Structures are given as structure tokens and as C-alpha cells.
Amino acid sequence: MEAFSDGVIAILITVMVLELHVPRGTHWSDLHQSVPTLLTYVLSFVYLGIYWNNHHHMLMLTERIGGLVLWANLHLLFWLSLVPFATGWMGENHFAKVPASAYGIVLLGAALAYYMLQTTIVRKQGPDSTLATAIGRDLKGKASPVLYITGIALAVVNRWLAIAMYVVVALLWLIPDRRLERAIAAVSTD
């Protein structure tokens, strides 16, 4: 399952490159049109990197999987697979209001799917498992959807507030999940 998910995320990251259309002219100024697409691309790249990173750490502490886990995982991959679509819409329209909201909805869907996957996996491992202890109260996981909803709503007022919100959540997660990393280190040295 891990190899499959890694494969899908790897492909999604590179499929986004295809949305970076080659600029028409041959001057530096012709790159200007690509700047919003490029910035959106960077943000989505970071997001997919975060998901890959955390997903990877979570599966290292997962010992038992089953049919439900497989489908919860596919559900997460479904939302992540919409990222290139939302990235393209937002980037090509220079961060217009509606595409900026749509981008937030996709991020929200992915965050909820990740939370569901995590809950399904933890339930399968038991409440005293290393994973359950490592995740703990999961404040970041619970705060993210709230911040995304705020961002989606703020897009109506000012699109830059929405973008700022998405960047803030990305920064929150950019720091790899030390909880899981420490738990993995502890398990390996046992």
C-alpha cells in the first residue's frame, strides 16, 4: 500500500508540471504570465510534500491494515489527485476569488480524508499502540480544517487572505511531525 501511495503522490507532483505551460515569447517579461502559476505550483508542491512526508511516517508505525484502511487511503489519494486541477484553475486565473475557494475546498477534503485515514489506522492498531500514543491529541490535525474553512470563507472578502491562510497551514505542517519521528526512533532502537 505504501509503494502504491508513494507512486500516486510522486505522479501527482509531476503531473502538476504539465500545468506549467511553456510561455509564448522569449523575453524575461514573457515569464510574468507564468509567475502566478509558478507560485501556486510551489504551494501545491509543498502541500504534496507534506502529505507524502506525514503519510510515510504514519505508515512506518502501522502494523495492521485491512480493506477499510485501503479504501480510506484511496479516499485520501482521490482528494490529492484533485490538487493539480485546483492548482491549474487558481494559477491560470491569477488567484481569482472562486478558484481560490475551490483550492481551499480541495485542501479541506484532503485534510478530512487524512484525518479519517489516521482514525481508521489507529482504531486498527488499538488505543495503546505506538501510533496512537505518538499522535496524541493531534491539535494540528484538528486545527487545519478550521483554518481551511476560514480561508474558503475569507476568499469572498479578499482572495489574498485566503491564500495567506493556506500558506499559514502549510508552514504549520512544514515542520515534520516530530511526535511520529521520535516514536519511530524509539521503536527502531528497541
Next chain:
Amino acid sequence: MEAFSDGVIAILITVMVLELHVPRGTHWSDLHQSVPTLLTYVLSFVYLGIYWNNHHHMLMLTERIGGLVLWANLHLLFWLSLVPFATGWMGENHFAKVPASAYGIVLLGAALAYYMLQTTIVRKQGPDSTLATAIGRDLKGKASPVLYITGIALAVVNRWLAIAMYVVVALLWLIPDRRLERAIAAVSTD
């Protein structure tokens, strides 16, 4: 062989994203044109997920492979590789009759190819193998082609009946193959 198949299915799932063209305008109403494509995308995503899931379980109980199995596997991947093409044709034409039939033909081809692959693998493992016992009479595997053919024929009368048929088969399979899962669990605990 498993890694290769996983790779191909992972890529097919994401290649379909490329058929999701970025909408022209920047209003919610501009997303309307993408709705049929999106729904078809969801259906095809679920189908590829089902194939990946069952294929994955089947290979876990496969001990011996050979040239014939490799080609039966490529034959399955061939039909699955036509899914993005059929998805695009049906989605862009708002579930028109002929594309809806064509979509069913691709699903039928994939179902028959899967059945052939399964038969080839079972023959290689022997009639008393864990896999042969786990699969048993395989009612779902035998019913699916019949349901697809019904769907393809119904598309001439009413396209929505065809779509309904494809959704029904997907739901039938959405429940992961408990037979194989139980057999895998039994083998692992031995």
C-alpha cells in the same frame, strides 16, 4: 510483476486527472461544465481502486508466475489503460449514448481480462491451492460481465440505465474481497 502493475494502475489513476480540463471562467457556474467529467472521474477512480485492491490481494496469494501469467497481466493492464480514454469521451459528451456504451465495453474487456488472469494464475497454483479455495465459485466475477453487457445494451434505450448498471457493479465490488482477505490472514498466522 506486482510493483510494475501497481505502478501502471497508479499512473492510470493520475493520468485521468489530465482529462479534467481547467474550466474557462472564474465563477462557480463555470464549474458546471466540469461536473459530468468529474462524476465520470469519480466512477473510474473507484473502478481502478477496486482493480488495484483485488489485484493486490490476488497476487499476495500467488506463489508461482510464468510467461503466460505475465502476458495475462499485461492484457488486463491494456484494458485498464483504455479507461482514461473512455472516461474522457463519456465525460466530455455528458454521458451520451455511444460513449456510455464504449465505456461499458472497456469495463467488460477489463472484467474478462481479470477473469482470464485469475484463471491462469489459479491453474499455475493448482486446484488445491489457497487461492483456488479462496476464490471458490466466484459468483461476482461471473456476474459482472453479464451486468456490463446488459448495461451496454441498455445504453441504446436510455443512457442513465447503462450508467446505473456500471454503478451497481462498482458497488458490488466496493466491498473488498473478504474471501481473499480471510485466506491471507489465515496464511500469515500459520
Next chain:
Amino acid sequence: MEAFSDGVIAILITVMVLELHVPRGTHWSDLHQSVPTLLTYVLSFVYLGIYWNNHHHMLMLTERIGGLVLWANLHLLFWLSLVPFATGWMGENHFAKVPASAYGIVLLGAALAYYMLQTTIVRKQGPDSTLATAIGRDLKGKASPVLYITGIALAVVNRWLAIAMYVVVALLWLIPDRRLERAIAAVSTD
């Protein structure tokens, strides 16, 4: 190296799907325009399947690799990566003469690259290795380039003769390399 090559071939096989453009209309007759592309797609799919199959078997008997082997392998992947390009050109132009020759040139390049890779690997394993013995005189490997050159030349006279030649070579190889398969079986049972 095997995982990487498998990945590249898996992606190439699916990248070709992107050359299958969704037909414009919604009638069966609208599929006619896609028929040549589809047939070319089938031929290229079979070719990539053959390469994957034989490459896979060869690497199973390879014990030592080095820098030269890695580059000989990338050289093969380079020619294979041109297959979707040649497929698209030939398919979209209904098997016109020049694209049919170009397709043959890409197949010829891949065949020579495979032969070079095989020679490099065999040299690394030594003349008495299982692989060297299994490959033997390699009549098929030596005949293929000659048949491709004949096909490329025949395209000037009649394009169908060229296509026929490519199909013949594919059929020659479609039978998996029993030599290697037998050698692998012998090694595994030792």
C-alpha cells in the same frame, strides 16, 4: 535499477494513452478516426510489454552491475521513451510512409540499445555465468535489427509491408524468452 526501469516503462506505456485523443462526435463512426491511433497503440503496448518482460527476466539473472550497465540501461530507456512520440506521429497520419519509417528507426534504436545492454551485462557477469549460457547465440536478438532495417526500407515501397515487418518481429518476441525462464527456474530450485 530494476525498480527505476520498471517505473519508466510503466510510465511510457501509460503516457501513450495521452496520445489517444478523445474523439469529437458521439457516434460510433466518430471512433473511425481513432482506429489507426488505436492499432498503433496496441502494437506499441505489445512492444513495451515485450521489453519489460525480457528486461525483467534478464535482470533476475544479473548479479553484478556498475556505472557502465546503468548508462547502457538509460540508453535503452531513451529509445523506449521515443516510442510514444513515434506512435503518435504514425497513428495520427494513418501509417504514412515517413512516420512508418521513423517508427521503425525508433524500434531499431531500442533493439540495438537492448543488445548493447545485454552485452555489457553479460561481460560483467563473465562468460560462464548463468545469463551468458542462457542467452546462448541469441538468434532473435541478432535477427531483429535486420528485420527492422528491412521494414524501414520497405516503407518507401509500401507502408503496409513495413508495418507487417514490425508485427512479425513483435510476434517473434511475444513468446517469452524460455531460455531465461528455464535458467531462472533452475537457479531458484538449486
Next chain:
Amino acid sequence: MEAFSDGVIAILITVMVLELHVPRGTHWSDLHQSVPTLLTYVLSFVYLGIYWNNHHHMLMLTERIGGLVLWANLHLLFWLSLVPFATGWMGENHFAKVPASAYGIVLLGAALAYYMLQTTIVRKQGPDSTLATAIGRDLKGKASPVLYITGIALAVVNRWLAIAMYVVVALLWLIPDRRLERAIAAVSTD
């Protein structure tokens, strides 16, 4: 991490094929328009091959990874993911000045990211690790950015000088890193 990176590089190499647009006509002369794109494609293919090769060797000597290494790795993949974009811009514009500079900037970014990744990994393994000793003073790693900057600057004077510079760096690296290969061989025979 290695499988994920291998996957991304494999996909990037093949995504570039999609920039090779099928020529319009069916004469050999119609291929002329594709020649610059094809040459750029070869150069980028070689570059991605070099990165895959060296990255692969480096990870074979890496024993400990952590959050920082994962992000340094994603940073490298980010720059590599811009290669198809830069390749397309340069190839479609027949090596015009500005795209030739932009191509160099992407190569420079990738080189610096690789250097940072290497430094991060070495620090994690310790100064007396096999990897640290094998890399040594890393003259090639330090010279490459200087040569890229020279190339980017020279593009203003004459674009062919820039291209020549990129080809020279590629040739410098084409020889696989014997230092690492020797170290891997030494470790394996211990």
C-alpha cells in the same frame, strides 16, 4: 525515500516526452521543426540520468535520514521538476537567449539543491562516515555551479556558448562517481 525519489525522477524523464509534440506533416523535412526540441530533450535526459545515478549511489551509503534530509530531498526534486518546463521553453524557441539562461538557472538550482542535500546527509552520518570520506573535497560539486553561472552570463553574449557550457558540465558528470562506487564496493565486501 529512495523509491519515492526514483519514482519522481522516472516520471520527470517521461513527462518530458510529452513536450515532444508530434510534427504536423508526414515528410522528413517536417521533423526539422522537432530537431531543437529533440536535442534539448537528449541533454535533459542525460542530466536527469546523471542525477538519478549519483542520487542512487549517495543513498546507498546513507544510513540515517531525518525530517531535514526529507525536505532537502524534496527541494532537489522541486528543481528537477522544473527541467521539463525549461526544456520545453528552450527547445520550442530554438535555443533563444533568455530561455537558454532560464535553463541554466534551473540547472544551477538543481546543483545547489543537490549540494545542500549532500551536506545535510553527510552531517547526519558524521564526518568519519564512509560517505563523507568517499565524497572528499567534491571538486566537481563545487565547480558545477560556477560553470552554470558562467553559462547563464554567456547566454547574453552568445547562446551557443551557454549551451556548450551545459554540455561540458554534463560530460564532467557523465562519468559515474567512481569515489562512491568504490566505497560501495568496499562496504559490500566487508
